[in-house]
Amino acid sequence: MDLTHRQEQILEIVKEHGPITGEKIADELNLTRATLRPDLAILTMAGFLDARPRVGYFYTGKTGSELLTDKIKKLSxxxxxxxxxxxxxxxxxxxxxxxxxxxxxxxxxxxxxxxxxxxxxxxxxxxxxxxxxxxxxxxxxxxxxxxxxxxxxxxxxxxxxxxxxxxxxxxxxxxxxxxxxxxxxxxxxxxxxxxxxxxxxxxxxxxxx
Amino acid sequence: MDLTHRQEQILEIVKEHGPITGEKIADELNLTRATLRPDLAILTMAGFLDARPRVGYFYTGKTGSELLTDKIKKLSxxxxxxxxxxxxxxxxxxxxxxxxxxxxxxxxxxxxxxxxxxxxxxxxxxxxxxxxxxxxxxxxxxxxxxxxxxxxxxxxxxxxxxxxxxxxxxxxxxxxxxxxxxxxxxxxxxxxxxxxxxxxxxxxxxxxx
Missing domain, CATH: 3.10.580.10 (CBS-domain)
Known part of the structure; x- marks a missing residue:
């Protein structure tokens, strides 16, 4: 899947500062938490980010291509x-x-x-x-x-x-x-x-x- | 990527009724448009749905595994x-x-x-x-x-x-x-x-x- 520019920005911020709350990511980007919600949901659903309650978002370390080949890596x-x-x-x-x-x-x-x-x-x-x-x-x-x-x-x-x-x-x-x-x-x-x-x-x- | 139950429901609705507006999908599910926004964004980003302005969402016909193997199909x-x-x-x-x-x-x-x-x-x-x-x-x-x-x-x-x-x-x-x-x-x-x-x-x- 292709990420938008904003989603790439979010990944960069989380890579550098994670774990970080959605609120703080919004601050960094001068956006509201509500505006970011869909992007954070997408990044979490797709496996790029993980979220822990009361801790925040952190980077899973997975690239798009890694997620793509996870399937192959499970074949035995x-x-x-x-x-x-x-x-x-x-x-x-x-x-x-x-x-x-x-x-x-x-x-x-x-x-x-x-x-x-x-x-x-x-x-x-x-x-x-x-x-x-x-x-x-x-x-x-x-x-x-x-x-x-x-x-x-x-x-x-x-x-x-x-x-x-x-x-x-x-x-x-x-x-x-x-x-x-x-x-x-x-x-x-x-x-x-x-x-x-x-x-x-x-x-x-x-x-x- | 794994879809949630609600995302699966949305896919079913769009498969059957698409092209369909976000509003109408929300009606079908008795939810607000705002609640659905992240799910629709995820499904569109991931390639399951496509959206055309003033027409609505339609199903791309791609399954998760199709999206996964698109890469393989391009190798020559x-x-x-x-x-x-x-x-x-x-x-x-x-x-x-x-x-x-x-x-x-x-x-x-x-x-x-x-x-x-x-x-x-x-x-x-x-x-x-x-x-x-x-x-x-x-x-x-x-x-x-x-x-x-x-x-x-x-x-x-x-x-x-x-x-x-x-x-x-x-x-x-x-x-x-x-x-x-x-x-x-x-x-x-x-x-x-x-x-x-x-x-x-x-x-x-x-x-x-």
Whole structure:
């Protein structure tokens, strides 16, 4: 929303002198309290100012763009991740590529016999391997995977925005969604750039319902 | 922003009877015009209502979530795409995989001798090919690529949200950004789910500046 010049002035005064009463703000601007009432109501409703009885108005520290993105900041991984696709750490590269095509995913998680995360295999890892001249059934996945502790992970209660930053900063396509157990990290989901792209689309699409 | 019960009531009245004067809205609610003034000001400021002198208030048709996502709807492909990585249609699968690793991209665009788009090669296409037993230098890219008119494309003035929907609905990782020329479609960019994920992150990050 666009603020008027007077509303901007009010924000400046409250930023500098808050908490401050409506009366004092009116004095500063040489206006009556009644004239200011709608502006103060708007600024409070929109979340720029907060008011406490017998104390006055204070600045919430939120900018217009912050209020706009509050919605995005509340989205969490649990509402957007996909099901994980895993292969056993005893599998070979040929099995892994077959699983990748059958399940139509770009990233596989490698687990031990207890279902605990031990590695991650990307389409890129498998493409590199398959270019070599060796027999793919003779290449164990554990020698070509990325392994803990180098794997980036997330949890279902993490914010979607934090997981997105992890994907971008580490230049990876997917994060395993994990939960801690006695034996290590159990894989309970897969969060990909596709999930983030869907979330982006839904931000706009939801309103058409 | 959250609306009060009274503000919701005003919206309902204006939706049904608009354009309607402030006086008449006050009558409907058995309140004075003065009491309603802050609410009408808030609803107008926030974009829910619009007011025309001597006509009255009318409903803009915007919901809170619409106002929230107006910002997203203005983003365009031109501000988010990456540079395209291309291979010639005379290249072979081995060249293509090498280019993919050197440039670290997941999608290559195939162009003819005039730089005109003729096909798209994904990491998946190349992984499938490399699993076969044949010599990769003997496989021309034009037999494994997706070709026009099956290729989904976008232009630099397209909305980012529309391009995102295309990526999701067609289950692809990248769109070529093209511009029409006498000879066909020139490739001028590459729009990927990474670009969309970055846009999503920037929506929130920009405000911290």
């Amino acid at each position: 991984v649990r509402d957007y991740h996909s099901v994980p696709v895993v292969v056993n750490d005893q599998a070979n590269a040929y099995d892994a590529i077959t699983t990748m095509f059958l399940e139509d995913v770009g990233t596989l998680f490698v687990v031990d016999q207890h279902g605990i995360l031990v590695g991650v295999l990307s389409r890129k890892d498998l493409l590199r391997t398959s270019m070599g001249q060796q027999d793919l059934t003779e290449v164990p996945v554990h020698i070509i995977m990325t392994r803990l502790p180098k794997i980036k992970i997330c949890q279902k209660d993490d914010l979607l925005i934090d997981a997105s930053i992890k994907l971008i900063e580490n230049q990876i396509d997917a994060l395993p969604v994990v939960q801690e157990s006695d034996k290590g990290l159990e894989v309970i989901g897969r969060l990909t750039k596709t999930n983030i792209t869907k979330a982006f689309v839904e931000l706009v699409k939801n309103e058409d319902v | 492909v031109r501000d988010y795409h990456s540079v395209p990585v291309v291979v010639n249609d005379q290249a072979n699968a081995y060249d293509a995989i090498t280019t993919m690793f050197l440039e670290d991209v997941g999608t290559l665009f195939v162009v003819d001798q005039h730089g005109i788009l003729v096909g798209v090669l994904s990491r998946k296409d190349l992984l499938r090919t490399s699993m076969g037993q044949q010599d990769l230098t003997e496989v021309p890219v034009h037999i494994i690529m997706t070709r026009l008119p099956k290729i989904k494309i976008c232009q630099k003035d397209d909305l980012l949200i529309d391009a995102s929907i295309k990526l999701i609905e067609n289950q692809i990782d990248a769109l070529p950004v093209v511009q029409e020329s006498d000879k066909g479609l020139e490739v001028i960019g590459r729009l990927t789910k990474t670009n969309i994920t970055k846009a999503f992150v920037e929506l929130v990050k920009n405000e911290d500046v």
